Amino acid sequence: MASEPIIALPAGWPAMSLADATARLTAPGMKFEMEMADINGVSTRVWKNAPPSLRWLVEASRGHGARDFTVYEGERVTFEAHFRAVVALAHHLVELGVGKGDRVAIAMRNLPEWPLAFFAVTAIGAIAVPLNAWWTGGELEYGLSDSGARVLIVDAERHARLRDRYDSLPALEHVLVARVDAPPTGKARALDSVVGPTGAWGELPDRPLPPATIATDDDATIFYTSGTTGAPKGALGTHRNLMTNILSGGFSAARAYLRRGEMPPEPTPRVLLTVIPLFHVTACSATMMGVLATGSTMVFMRKWDTVRAMELIEREKVNLTGGVPTIAWQLLEHPDRGRYDLSSLEAIAYGGAPSAPELVRRIYEEFGALPGNGWGMTETMATVTSHTAEDYLNRPDSAGPPVAAADLKIVAEDGVTELPVGTIGELWARGPMIVKGYWNKPEATAETFVDGWVRTGDLARIDEEGFVFIVDRAKDMVLRGGENIYSIEVENVLYAHPAVTDCALVGIPHRTLGEEPAAVVHLCPGCQASEAELQAWVRERLAAFKVPVAIRFCAEPLPRNANGKILKKDLKALFADRVSAAA
Template structure:
């Protein structure tokens, strides 16, 4: 069977009474998770959802997420998970682009979904906290063709609208297998995360991989460093996954916590952005536990390399390729380079997506003979450890979330009092990067930064809204009239952010 829900259900049959998912105030055994998700699948079947219907699912990291998610997968639906902070305009675009037939949303983040469902006359299911499906359950998970599209996650480069990365049924099933030898899971292991499950890291790398391996997963929403510290200690977690801003926040909120409080914790993993070496060292000194970095993209199911526990840890790298994966560094002509040489990172393996939904040109550009062109610059040492040096594209990673400047710029350009705009990332102590905009106003305009932010918040998720805004008479341009972002004075933007 090729179905991520079926894989987890098989695990449930082997260890029905073992705890599967828990929060600080609730829990489900594997048998209970299977029963609840089978009932969810039965509900959607009764509602008319067919295999490969595209269903938009919006929920935070709560117990209802894995129940509904696995139910939809078991039915054979193509699931599209979206950021809970998405605006109606953003969700409307996803529905249009993917041909969504139904929306399922958690009640506390359903306002935008309601607007879109009404506008498009789509069925809308609202999930309340504690919701369980009271329907005749599915008796078996849909058996996918290995190359069938099981999941679409939207991402984009610095040009154009977001693209739907098609992850196959086999991608979802193979990723947990790649992590099995790396993590060396033990029967009593207890994993935990405060990552958003709608994101590829929390969903595919953590939730799916952990549950397939029969390990208990503690989830937290909303994330705060204090509640994460509480969960680590109360649940005696042996492994925790997060993004750099989470680790930095935990470190600064630790207070009197010490290594003895974290005596059960043997693995901490980080992804989504580069983690400063100082944070890794401080965490090790404070808690006696190393933070291991990994690397992956949405298009690779969040997976490619990892500083696994079986090998020497090289701080500042994102580790060697996972079993079954391969990494190449290529020069601008596409030829592999020698170890230690910086070039563009290409990755391949069973986790690589099949392409972008209805975007053959974008697929052909990024997917070359089974190799994914990542758009990142990096180098591989003689031992095969990958280091990410920079990004080819102008992608901004703010607190682990991707912000694409072109998307933000298009919103700014739509404002009647804006002539030109350039969006760039600047360093930020907490978020890693902050979103900054340099704007040229129409003559006589009195638009200020607060007014522009308020406008942007109507169109964009909060993390995409420029925090630093400065106005100028003209943007630097090249001979062809192209705006030269590299010529923008980043120092003055950083000074404004600090002020």
């Protein structure tokens, strides 16, 4: 089952095989040279030149000086100002008694204070615990309790959800509140009283970070899984996990140049419109680490709005954006797109959700930008595979090949047998990006992490060149009368219909077949399509048993969690009439 290229690729492409490009980039003495390291008793291939720690990274980032690090609602924070604020907050945390291994939670929207808090915490050897800003007060309380956080750094909105719950969290000793109107009381105090407003960060004292000894494999973060089923689990990450992404991202970009027959240029600063939340590994690990390394700029939005995004792309000359496919679709489909100069866009990349081949083509043809995708998860601290440029145009339904420091395999249901090329099974991943395990959950850790490998729960196949094709989440596959229906296959066909911009396939109960496929779709503005029309569209392209037996239409894009994953369990309620009839 081969991919079909989206466009006619240049003659002579690829100029170099993946194996040859990897060999050249990772040769001794090269930037992407690898070596072996012992990680938790497992000999692991790692990037030799990866930065040693988050502390090292934030200290090095000071060298970018007066370049803008963050832009938010008219506020501009330079790398120098950010570093001075990190130092001030780090000293304050030490004065509060925070030390190596202590947990400090962060709960706020994308604000300049978010990276400030993250680097101040990790630079002193404490563990940053980014909490989902979309969570309710009860869910935030769970994260604080489960992690045993001693300090919480929070914005005013999350503070309002939590302030009546602080007394029920005995481990929580201090709360620092950003952007609060009135002085907080009790455990809480204003973050401004420690570092001042963002506009004054550059005037803070010039002094070094507090002393701290940090090893590459020391604990650094607890990112909570999306929790689409059951309570979220805290994935315990290390400094190495996050630093790996800097080299992984650079390697993927360099590999694309070699495949094109060009020499990779030295990294240059870029401007990114960062719309995915920083509490997700895609934004924090895969994006922000590279921003500090290259002196790039992150432009934040208070909340996603397509028109506001186009205004910012034009004003800030944004080079890169994305996050999840929905963002790209909304930029493409907006009727006012022609009013804005979006010519600065060089790439639109996304992860966290599958994308339709049709989206890949339209990004390239209508924006003149290169699409980008990849595969990773909270447990891999983001990037394991990376899919960019012509390789993506050539295999638009793939998640790309793994980066050189990662290994992948497809394993049968017995959890032991490795399956041959092209066979669908569970995807397992190994490398320096894999987290240590789950915080305080030894049984779940033992079930998911095996001898350096993580069992992903994704069903996938790998082709003869190493390109990965994610077929489905194991729990999302629809089993109809013994026949497997992989939702992504049906969703890609629906996405190819000119009226469909968002869709999901779900399984609904059936008395004799067990399950049947049903779909939920969102149409582009001004577009029309009937259930029968879409069913016929699928029937012309796929086997009859894969055709949705029912299609429901949503006026808005489908509900997603903060990580960009469609909440399929919420969509099943739209088919309650059919479920009751099947009972």
